[in-house]
Amino acid sequence: MAEPAMVVLVVALVLGMALIAWSLSAESGTAHTRLVGSRQEAYVIVRGRYRPGSITAWRGIPLRLTFVRQDEDPCSERVIFSGLGVDRYLPAHAATEVTLLPLRTGEFLFTCQMGMYQGTLVVKEPPRGLLVARHGQAADRRA
Ligand SMILES: [Cu+2]
Numbered sequence: 001m002a003e004p005a006m007v008v009l010v011v012a013l014v015l016g017m018a019l020i021a022w023s024l025s026a027e028s029g030t031a032h033t034r035l036v037g038s039r040q041e042a043y044v045i046v047r048g049r050y051r052p053g054s055i056t057a058w059r060g061i062p063l064r065l066t067f068v069r070q071d072e073d074p075c076s077e078r079v080i081f082s083g084l085g086v087d088r089y090l091p092a093h094a095a096t097e098v099t100l101l102p103l104r105t106g107e108f109l110f111t112c113q114m115g116m117y118q119g120t121l122v123v124k125e126p127p128r129g130l131l132v133a134r135h136g137q138a139a140d141r142r143a
Helices: 003-028
Strands: 030-032 034-036 039-046 054-058 063-069 078-081 086-089 094-100 106-111 118-124
Touching: 039 054, 078 094, 086 094
Parallel strands: 030 054, 039 063, 054 118
Antiparallel strands: 034 039, 063 094, 078 086, 078 106, 106 118
């Protein structure tokens, strides 16, 4: 094979693999919550599964998860965090906010009522410099 053709082939292969890796991470990847004022928030798309499938959050900061249900599968009409005592109805084609205060670090499974849709909430200790007020009060970022 001529050298330029080889280069084109290698570049195409690398781009193809990068594209596959990117689409896989977008499909079932991990997301971290965003700090917005005194809370942290994240969005979860409910369509055939939960996307992202894993959400990392800080302990001790009120957390708002917005579930955007884009399917009509009866399977997905509830989301249950059995370890956190949360069980919510998710209307189809609507966004439903679930607010909770993660007080313990660890991994908390969230599922549909039959356990076919599965996601994980990973609660971590916030880093130094991130002041965490107790009892769901405002959290503040310190320099
Ligand atoms: Cu289900």
